[in-house]
Amino acid sequence: MNPTTFAAILPEVLLLVLGILILVVEPFWKEKDRRNTGWLTFGGLLAILVVSLLAGRPGEPTSVFGGTIRFDWLGFFFKMLFIFAAAMTSLFMMDVEKLGRRGESYLLLLASTLGMNLMASASDLVMLYLAIETTSIPLYVLSGFIVDDEKSTESGFKYLLFGAMTSAVMLYGFSLLFGFTGTTNLYEIAAAVAGAQVSTVTALGVIALVLVGIGFKVSLVPFHFWAPDTYEGAPTPVAGFLSTASKAAGFAVLVRLFFIAFAKNGLAPDWTTGLAALATLTMTLGNLVAMTQTNIKRLLAYSSIAHAGYVMIGVVAFSNLGVTSVVFYLIAYILTNLAAFGIVAVFSRVAGSDKISDYAGLSRRSPWLAMAMLVAFLSLAGMPPFGGFVAKVFVFAAAVKSDLVWLAVVGVINSILGVYYYLTVLKVVYLYRMEGEAEESHPIPLTRPYGIALVVLSLGVLLIGTLFAPWFSASGAAALNLF
Amino acid sequence: MTFPILSIIVFIPMVAAVIMLLIPAERRNETRAVALAAATFDLLLSAWVYVQYLVNEMTGYQFIETYKWLPQLGISLKFGVDGMSAPLVMLTGIVMFTGVLISWGVDDKHHPAGIQDRPREFFAFLFILASGVFGVFASLDLFMLFFFYEIAVFPMYLLIAIWGWIKTREYAAMKLTLYLFIGSVISLVGALAMYFASGMNSFDMLLLEKANFSVNFQVAWFLPVFFGFAVLGGIWPFHNWSPDGHVAAPTAVSMFHAGVLMKLGAFAALRVGIMLLPEGAKYWSWLVMLFAGIAVVYGAFIAFQQTDMKYMIGFSSVSHMGLVMLGLSTLNKTGLTGAGVQMFSHGVMTALFFAVTGMIYDRSHTRQIPELGGMGKVMPFATIGFIIGGLVSMGMPGFSGFIAEFPIFMGVWYVNSLLAIVASISIVLTAAYIMRNIRDVFFRPMPEALEGHITDVTALDKIAIVTLCAFMIGIGLFPSIMVPMVQTGVENILRLLGGA
Numbered sequence: 009m010n011p012t013t014f015a016a017i018l019p020e021v022l023l024l025v026l027g028i029l030i031l032v033v034e035p036f037w038k039e040k041d042r043r044n045t046g047w048l049t050f051g052g053l054l055a056i057l058v059v060s061l062l063a064g065r066p067g068e069p070t071s072v073f074g075g076t077i078r079f080d081w082l083g084f085f086f087k088m089l090f091i092f093a094a095a096m097t098s099l100f101m102m103d104v105e106k107l108g109r110r111g112e113s114y115l116l117l118l119a120s121t122l123g124m125n126l127m128a129s130a131s132d133l134v135m136l137y138l139a140i141e142t143t144s145i146p147l148y149v150l151s152g153f154i155v156d157d158e159k160s161t162e163s164g165f166k167y168l169l170f171g172a173m174t175s176a177v178m179l180y181g182f183s184l185l186f187g188f189t190g191t192t193n194l195y196e197i198a199a200a201v202a203g204a205q206v207s208t209v210t211a212l213g214v215i216a217l218v219l220v221g222i223g224f225k226v227s228l229v230p231f232h233f234w235a236p237d238t239y240e241g242a243p244t245p246v247a248g249f250l251s252t253a254s255k256a257a258g259f260a261v262l263v264r265l266f267f268i269a270f271a272k273n274g275l276a277p278d279w280t281t282g283l284a285a286l287a288t289l290t291m292t293l294g295n296l297v298a299m300t301q302t303n304i305k306r307l308l309a310y311s312s313i314a315h316a317g318y319v320m321i322g323v324v325a326f327s328n329l330g331v332t333s334v335v336f337y338l339i340a341y342i343l344t345n346l347a348a349f350g351i352v353a354v355f356s357r358v359a360g361s362d363k364i365s366d367y368a369g370l371s372r373r374s375p376w377l378a379m380a381m382l383v384a385f386l387s388l389a390g391m392p393p394f395g396g397f398v399a400k401v402f403v404f405a406a407a408v409k410s411d412l413v414w415l416a417v418v419g420v421i422n423s424i425l426g427v428y429y430y431l432t433v434l435k436v437v438y439l440y441r442m443e444g445e446a447e448e449s450h451p452i453p454l455t456r457p458y459g460i461a462l463v464v465l466s467l468g469v470l471l472i473g474t475l476f477a478p479w480f481s482a483s484g485a486a487a488l489n490l491f
Numbered sequence: 492m493t494f495p496i497l498s499i500i501v502f503i504p505m506v507a508a509v510i511m512l513l514i515p516a517e518r519r520n521e522t523r524a525v526a527l528a529a530a531t532f533d534l535l536l537s538a539w540v541y542v543q544y545l546v547n548e549m550t551g552y553q554f555i556e557t558y559k560w561l562p563q564l565g566i567s568l569k570f571g572v573d574g575m576s577a578p579l580v581m582l583t584g585i586v587m588f589t590g591v592l593i594s595w596g597v598d599d600k601h602h603p604a605g606i607q608d609r610p611r612e613f614f615a616f617l618f619i620l621a622s623g624v625f626g627v628f629a630s631l632d633l634f635m636l637f638f639f640y641e642i643a644v645f646p647m648y649l650l651i652a653i654w655g656w657i658k659t660r661e662y663a664a665m666k667l668t669l670y671l672f673i674g675s676v677i678s679l680v681g682a683l684a685m686y687f688a689s690g691m692n693s694f695d696m697l698l699l700e701k702a703n704f705s706v707n708f709q710v711a712w713f714l715p716v717f718f719g720f721a722v723l724g725g726i727w728p729f730h731n732w733s734p735d736g737h738v739a740a741p742t743a744v745s746m747f748h749a750g751v752l753m754k755l756g757a758f759a760a761l762r763v764g765i766m767l768l769p770e771g772a773k774y775w776s777w778l779v780m781l782f783a784g785i786a787v788v789y790g791a792f793i794a795f796q797q798t799d800m801k802y803m804i805g806f807s808s809v810s811h812m813g814l815v816m817l818g819l820s821t822l823n824k825t826g827l828t829g830a831g832v833q834m835f836s837h838g839v840m841t842a843l844f845f846a847v848t849g850m851i852y853d854r855s856h857t858r859q860i861p862e863l864g865g866m867g868k869v870m871p872f873a874t875i876g877f878i879i880g881g882l883v884s885m886g887m888p889g890f891s892g893f894i895a896e897f898p899i900f901m902g903v904w905y906v907n908s909l910l911a912i913v914a915s916i917s918i919v920l921t922a923a924y925i926m927r928n929i930r931d932v933f934f935r936p937m938p939e940a941l942e943g944h945i946t947d948v949t950a951l952d953k954i955a956i957v958t959l960c961a962f963m964i965g966i967g968l969f970p971s972i973m974v975p976m977v978q979t980g981v982e983n984i985l986r987l988l989g990g991a
Contacts, residue, residue: 418681
């Protein structure tokens, strides 16, 4: 195996090593020390991040392992994001009951991250399908991890049923694609499509089938309805991971698949129009339904559906700037939404509730937690100086540049709807009082892992929103691999 | 590299906000001290910029600082002031300083005043807002202008919703935020269209001025861009959020809101709407003028009808901001100069009105004019301040209001003499409701219900009143300390409009 080949899968190899390490070490710890598995996972993931950044950087895009894996900046960049998200999630998991002291949960998290890494770099249909399943199956288990909680099991089961169904449809699409082109390699498929070996109607049919699977992953309307139920029932850190890393992985696949395989032969205008319609639906439905929610996890679920719509604007723009803005948006979104779910995890651990009305008085019970919530929600709403603002501007800019002013206007109107319900939550946090004004006697302690993760994420959101040049350059480098 | 004074002015409030948040919540006076120190420092620096610009008889954009922010998209952090924005930067300094004084807060159970509930968070949010306002006035980069504009908008929500008047605060805060946010994002789309249409890959407004957009493009995009910003300027028929917001907001926030934020809208509408799309401005100036004319008269009429002092001042702000818009819409030298001075004059005046109203409300717990009276005997200082503000509002010679409003009406006369006559009705109405208010609140006998409950204003309040009055009288007596400076800014606008 030559060095480049090895570097291409370095993060994956290290993830596997870390997983095995956890399996070996965890049984030796006493029950009360098992929470340390979380620290081990966190430290290990950070180490993987650093090592990969130092030794695993791609050069010129190359295909390795018989063309099943593409080693380029696009994949690499997403891999780093997934590993970062997993590290933060492992911190959030540590103090969740029935989840944080079990080695399996961290192992499943790592297995899923491994799958996502492969999703981001797969350039072969078989590899891609395997990667998607490697990602999904551990997440099904994690969602239903708390077996004596009805909601959690319901959540896991729902996720599994919808996931299995949609991935079967997608697999059918893959098989058609193989049947028409005689190859499973994306780049060879691209050549076949460019050579008009596949008729437009067939290609669009295949696109529709594949879109079902990917739409499920990124929760596009009309494949979104699993999200609120799953997020609500799943352990909160897992829901956070689902709504960020898993969604970003879906987008990584989406851009690679569509921009490489289906870009030629005049196909792009057809599917971008379709996706523009889906983006409009996704944003509008997500935001409108989010307004009526009373459970914070369901609100965040609908908000994350809406955000998938915003990201889709960048995809529809079908340009270099478009993909750059997609990647940039996902960075900002991953940090912000992880913080939001982390805060929910902290709160529900102490208060035992996810109802928005129970957040009353939070700013007096824990000013810092309230401040973190302010940062996260304003960033979601797209307010500067937080990451969400710049990300939205870039996405809208991409739309305007591609002469899609109408779509930018739709996005803009939707972001106003978003402001409404994000501010409504902040109003409860800052304005309302607890019953009996008893905030003083009900503090919300932050354990160390939560503290670390929330500080890192809040500062990160602020950093992305103010010093955005380095992130934009990195996103641009990733986007360049598609054009 | 010169001394980066503008970025220091812009970022001091932000830094102060962070410092305050790090102070433990129970050290309330330390928090207030930090706030006052930062505000004083900012006022001195912004006044220094103004004085430098004035005594060195500068023209064009000065104190320019450029930092590359995102070269790929041509975004840079570029600050600079001209004759139009230098007074407004100083205005922000003044309002910030007096706003902190007014809301200092006395932790006294029997005579509470100012902000007592979580002063740390209050000042932190207020200062983030101030940073945004400074940033908009000083920005020469379109992207950064939006960046700071949004920063100036969202703290308003929390400031009003948390510390506002309990009866309407939730409604008013949400209404205000949504109105302003809708306006700004619509302008944002227009700005992006300009950016791509120019093909220069730069958000630098000094470059975009030279972009030579096609006339059709300018005519099409002027309306969304101009009115998107003008929403914050309180232009009719998008003024609806403004009186509700004024009324619900706590005193210092009302001062900021009417004194500075509304200027933000007018200023951004001028800088982005009129200066970058001059052909569009010429095409649509009749519409702007019509709406502004309606705002002037209609605002004055509604103000005349009000019995709540804050609603009265709120609608009077709509009327006076209508005059600013009217001045802008004339697109001639006289009118634009008047609009520039009016922005400053109205900012100081309305800040004073809201400050005095806040002092009265803190002590009497009512703002209903029929329930008030006799304040002249207990708080003579505030009374004199309010009267001076009233004279400015009426456009009395010798005060800054005259220097501002006279040229506006003259400028309108050149364009449409009929409208000038109609609009001048507002002067009469203003005089009527201001004088009625002065008579009722300050000079008739005090109602029995209030007897004995009213105390004089504090020393800090007096400092605030004196500061505000000094500027109104100073400019009224010596117009040369502001008018020539604004005219240099106007020259630049006229150059863009084609030397009219």
